[in-house]
Amino acid sequence: MTEETVEGAGQTLVRLEASEIPLNASLEWPIVAADGATLFDAGAVVPDAPAREFMFRHFEPHRALREPAPSVSEEDTARDGPPTLEDIGLTIGVRVGLRGTGGVGSVMYASRVIGFSTPRRNGERSLFVTQPLMTGFDPLELTLGEQVDLVALTGRGVFRFACTVDATCREPFNYAVLSAPGAIRRLRTRKFARMPTRLAAHFAPEGEPDSARRLARVSDISPYGMSLTVASPAARMGDRLQVSFQFKTDGVDVKIDAIAIVRHVGTSDPADGSAAYGLEFESLEPSQRIALKSFMAEHS
Numbered sequence: 001m002t003e004e005t006v007e008g009a010g011q012t013l014v015r016l017e018a019s020e021i022p023l024n025a026s027l028e029w030p031i032v033a034a035d036g037a038t039l040f041d042a043g044a045v046v047p048d049a050p051a052r053e054f055m056f057r058h059f060e061p062h063r064a065l066r067e068p069a070p071s072v073s074e075e076d077t078a079r080d081g082p083p084t085l086e087d088i089g090l091t092i093g094v095r096v097g098l099r100g101t102g103g104v105g106s107v108m109y110a111s112r113v114i115g116f117s118t119p120r121r122n123g124e125r126s127l128f129v130t131q132p133l134m135t136g137f138d139p140l141e142l143t144l145g146e147q148v149d150l151v152a153l154t155g156r157g158v159f160r161f162a163c164t165v166d167a168t169c170r171e172p173f174n175y176a177v178l179s180a181p182g183a184i185r186r187l188r189t190r191k192f193a194r195m196p197t198r199l200a201a202h203f204a205p206e207g208e209p210d211s212a213r214r215l216a217r218v219s220d221i222s223p224y225g226m227s228l229t230v231a232s233p234a235a236r237m238g239d240r241l242q243v244s245f246q247f248k249t250d251g252v253d254v255k256i257d258a259i260a261i262v263r264h265v266g267t268s269d270p271a272d273g274s275a276a277y278g279l280e281f282e283s284l285e286p287s288q289r290i291a292l293k294s295f296m297a298e299h300s
Contacts, residue, residue, distance in 0.1 A: 013062035018053075021046055021061065034060040035095060037200040037246065039215055050273075051215065054231035057272055058217040059200060083184040085125060088159045090152055092116075097151040097299060098132045100140055108151065108299070109134045110198070114175060124180035126166060131174035134196065142168055142176050150181070151299065158298040159186055195296045196220045201228060201245035205235065206259060208242070218245055223292045225260070225280040233275040235262045243279065249295040256288050 013032065021031065023046055031040040039059060046052050055061055090113055097108035109132030117126035132140035142148065146165045151158065163178035199218035204210075219227040228243065235241060239262045246255040264278030284292075 016061045016063055018056055021052055021055075023048055023052060029063055031055075031061050031063065033200050034062060039200050047214075050231055053272065054274060055215055057274075058198075058229065083159065083186060084123075085181055085184075088152060088161075088181070088184065090127075094152060096129065098129070098140070099149040100132070100142055100146060109137075109140045111150075113152075117177075126180060127163060127178040129176055129178060131176065139174065144168065148178065159184055161185070195222070195299060197299070199245050199247060201243060203228065203230065203241050203243045206240040206242055213242070213244070219276055221292070221296070223284075223289045223296070225263070225278070227266075228260075228277045228279055229274055230277060231272070231274050233265060233268065233277070235265065235277060237262055237265060240282065241277070241279065247291075247295050249291055249298060252291075254288070254291045254295070256284070256292075258282070258284055258288075 013034065013036070016031065021027075026043050026045060027040055028042065030038055030042045030044075031046075032038055039055060039061060040046060046055070092113055092115060094113045096111050096113060098111045099108045111129045111132040113127060113129055115128035117128075119125050132142075134140070142165045144165055144167065148163055148165060149160070150163060151160050161181035161184040163181055165176055166179050167177040169175050169177070197218055197220060199221070201216045201218050202213040203216050204213040214231065216231070217229045219229050221227075228241075241260050241262065242257070243260045244255065244257040246253060248254065259282040260279035261282055262277050263280050266276040266278070268275045
């Protein structure tokens with residue numbers, strides 16, 4: 001394992017190299033994505049080199065070093081007055097959504113908090129964030145003085161706030177320095193729309209055993225269906241797939257295991273042969289559909 005560590009989703013993760021992951025052999029430990037989502041459970045098998053290459057192409061495989069820390073209760077975070085940076089519970093490694101004036105429409109790009117400045121006399125601290133990225137688009141170029149809109153999901157809730165770009169840096173990698181957050185507010189009920197995402201998922205043809213499930217990536221999602229990128233497309237329109245994935249909303253871990261109908265099969269990517277299925281959920285429990293709407297509202 002490399003020396004690089006990430007603190008996210010309440011646990012410390014160490015990034016893995018491809019050479020550390022055996023093929024066609026039971027794993028001694030689970031492999032998780034940078035956000036803590038399970039890619040392969042302990043005892044599961046990474047079947048071949050293409051499956052491993054797909055995992056590294058679409059995710060950032062890590063190994064967890066310790067169990068998630070307990071979440072902070074709402075009572076512990078209750079404060080008088082508007083929320084502050086301390087109330088948000090923002091920590092290094094937390095993923096944030098960032099929308100800039102130079103972005104594509106209202107799409108939010110993915111970024112990550114990598115540091116804070118020393119507190120000033122008034123207690124304010126600047127944020128250091130990675131250059132915002134979005135699959136299918138060029139990296140978002142931020143402009144000095146530009147105001148950006150951010151959404152952060154932490155153990156204390158979902159918060160939206162504004163910052164000004166104070167500096168952009170190229171060394172040792174692309175990152176930005178943002179002003180202290182302003183106009184912080186906790187998000188509650190919000191509208192949702194079809195949303196790009198990057199969730200780990202597992203799938204197999206309907207009726208196949210769990211051992212036949214392969215790793216895939218949820219590229220976008222709605223409460224009624226999703227786009228699922230797979231390493232080796234074999235399904236046809238009208239086929240039914242068993243699909244499972246998980247996410248967290250309002251501090252609760254939600255796992256969905258459902259049957260989805262293939263409504264579209266995309267063109268294979270010439271780089272690795274992967275392709276996207278357009279899936280429609282055949283049925284979801286009402287509570288699961290509500291949870292999906294909540295998840296999308298938090299990240300919109």
